[in-house]
Amino acid sequence: MSKGPIPIIIQFVVLVLLQLLLFNNIRFSGFINPYVYVLFFILLPFDFSGSLMLVLGLAMGLILDLFMGTPGVHSLATVLIAFVRPGVLNLIAPHDGYDLNTLPRVSQMGLIWFVKYAAIIIVIHHLVLFYAEVFSFSHFFFTLLKVFLSSVFTLVFIVLSQFFVFRK
């Protein structure tokens, strides 16, 4: 899992497929839907081009929208996290900044930093996604509960992936 373009493309494809084929079929008690594909944006290198990330965000969002039949909903959320990710990274940067030779992984940045970073991205994504999906604030607290529970599950899957897939 280095910085080259090929691993990033593979991650993109694998996460889209995992989301569509596996995680879309996980419906704990009806309203917990983990959206694990967010992991793609979390794993991109620290100095990844902002505009390219936006293009990838739009592409991923539209692909997912196409398959889930929700035009615009996922792309709204993915473009947003692609945009805010550099800001989030700055917010939780270590004192001496990021070493550009490292990648945002548990193995390199530590568990606490990673959970903080992933949680912020996931919550932003899920907030936008769930409210865009219902497109109203009429069931505000019910939607908020969905956001919270789904975020927890997504976070658990993403942190687990760090221990099973991206170990080294």
Add this chain to the structure above:
Amino acid sequence: MRNLLRLIFQYRVLILFIIFEIFSFVLIIVTGSYQEARFYHAGQKLNNTISNKFQNTRDYLSIYKENKRLAEENTRLYNLLKSSYRISYVDSSFAGDTIGVRQYTYIGARVINNSVNKKYNYITLDKGSNQGIEPEMAVICDEGIVGMVKTVSENFCVALSLLNPRFGVSAKIKNSGFYGPLSWKETSADNAIMEDIPHHAIINIGDTILTSGYGSVFPENCMIGVISKFKLKGGNYYEITVKLATDFQRLNRVQVIRNEFRNEIITLEQSTANE
């Protein structure tokens, strides 16, 4: 002009972001039911092909649960069958009255141990006296007869397999009604021998062999198999080789049958024999 381009380049991320978000937002708003349907259809077509494949796999993985459900449903339906009820043709009942007294009760069970290659083959089932199983109850499966319960513990029972020389059942030829004992002669796992069919009986290869209902273990007309060959033995009686309908190598779900009138019949027969 150059300054404008530089400005755009400098803020390209922000500009791209705004354009993409507006695009997404407009998508959400403008896609009325028609566009959404078109949009959905396009993606769904591809998605369906993929998820069909996945569904097949999922179906396969849940096959155990599904089988269990179907076996339970079979038990329920067997119990509703007309042939499970005894219709007493006395003056007080009229023709067409199917609400008789229940004669046969079916209890679904699963095979947890089975052999086909020994001399004396036995089948262990996962139901016992707690579930109402008693010795000498019939065991059948969807394909045909399987055996007879021999010993019972609280939660399990062991049945004589048809593939056991100690097992015998009264069989009949469906077309002509001639009956005779059928048992297994330690041959292969898919053949049994039926004897005592008189030489004047008309027999064809492929004729169906059913249970006769004598002996008060098996209900009448349970499938046993078909005639695969026959020969005259000693000039007077046919010895018929029956190809068994049950595939004993793949036995899984079976039904144990209780004859509610068995005790009454046996007591009556014994009291007659003792006279």
